[in-house]
Amino acid sequence: MIAINWINDNCLQARYVVKADDDMFVNIFMVVEYVLPTIYKKQRTVVCHYKKRGTSVIVRDPKDKWFVPPDVLPDKTTFPDFCSGYVVIMTVDSIPLLFESSFQAPLISIDDVYMFGILPMFSRKLNYVDGSKNFTLNNKMALEQYKSTKPITYIVANAWQDGSQESYWAAAINRLSLWAKRHANIVVLRNSMGPK
Numbered sequence: 564m565i566a567i568n569w570i571n572d573n574c575l576q577a578r579y580v581v582k583a584d585d586d587m588f589v590n591i592f593m594v595v596e597y598v599l600p601t602i603y604k605k606q607r608t609v610v611c612h613y614k615k616r617g618t619s620v621i622v623r624d625p626k627d628k629w630f631v632p633p634d635v636l637p638d639k640t641t642f643p644d645f646c647s648g649y650v651v652i653m654t655v656d657s658i659p660l661l662f663e664s665s666f667q668a669p670l671i672s673i674d675d676v677y678m679f680g681i682l683p684m685f686s687r688k689l690n691y692v693d694g695s696k697n698f699t700l701n702n703k704m705a706l707e708q709y710k711s712t713k714p715i716t717y718i719v720a721n722a723w724q725d726g727s728q729e730s731y732w733a734a735a736i737n738r739l740s741l742w743a744k745r746h747a748n749i750v751v752l753r754n755s756m757g758p759k
Contacts, residue, residue, distance in 0.1 A: 564665055567678075571662045575655055578603075583650045588705075588722040588731040590715070592743040598652055598694070598718065605690060607660055609653040609679060611646030613693035619645070619676070635669045636681075644691055645680025650698060650719045653689075660686050694719070702727060709734035 570580060579599060583589050602608045619642045622629040636642070661678060664685040671677050683689040698719040699705050705720035709731055715738060722728045739747065 564662075567658060567662050567665070570655075570658050575658065577655050579652060580655055580658060581650070581652050582648065583719075584648070586721065586723040587650050588720045588728055589650055590718050590720075590731070590735050592735060592739055592747075593715065593718045594652060595746075596740060596742055598697075602652075602654060602692060606654060607657050607687060608690040608692060609646055609651050609657060610692040610694045611651045611679065612649070612695040612698045613691045614642070614645050614647060614680075616644045617641045629673055631671050631673070635671055642676050643680045643684055645676045646678075646691065648675035648678060649700070649721075651679065652694070657689060660689070706730055706734075709738070 566582070570577075574580070579602075581589060581591075581594065598610055602610060621631050621636060621640055621642055623633060624630060661682045664682040667685045668677070668681050671681065679689065697716060699717050700721045702721040702724055705717045706727065708715060708717055709720075715735075720731065722731060
């Protein structure tokens with residue numbers, strides 16, 4: 564919520580926000596080329612590993628790490644729609660919605676469910692885009708794909724092993740699409756020309 568508050572106060576002029584855990588790799592070139600064009604006309608939209616309502620059980624055992632008190636979502640046995648929060652790409656208009664909802668919603672310690680499931684219940688809903696086919700937590704499989712000559716399909720990948728981030732970035736830069744190379748060169752050219 565501190566990050567949401569900060570973004571709400573300082574970054575609403577942005578169009579998109581990418582929230583990523585520190586052990587995740589996000590191929591920002593592919594995000595710009597393939598993900599953002601699918602959501603640029605949408606409002607209150609998040610691209611994530613989407614968990615559909617009814618698929619994740621609410622744990623009511625107080626001894627369990629994932630315990631949710633009975634007064635939160637009473638009479639429910641499963642969570643609402645939410646995002647696994649290891650990487651979430653969202654339109655910036657989602658931020659005020661989440662921030663304002665935090666003043667009404669009951670707090671729970673399961674941050675993914677709280678941020679992207681419970682908070683949206685207290686105001687206008689978020690629009691979820693399931694990006695799970697392009698997200699993986701399998702570090703070995705993703706690194707193999709990045710180092711091969713096969714097309715890259717994993718835009719988001721787990722990078723918890725030492726050296727993974729560096730390997731992903733080296734492979735991603737090595738395998739930029741023609742579109743990304745053209746746009747990356749424009750940025751380099753603009754930067755080399757100095758301030759206007």
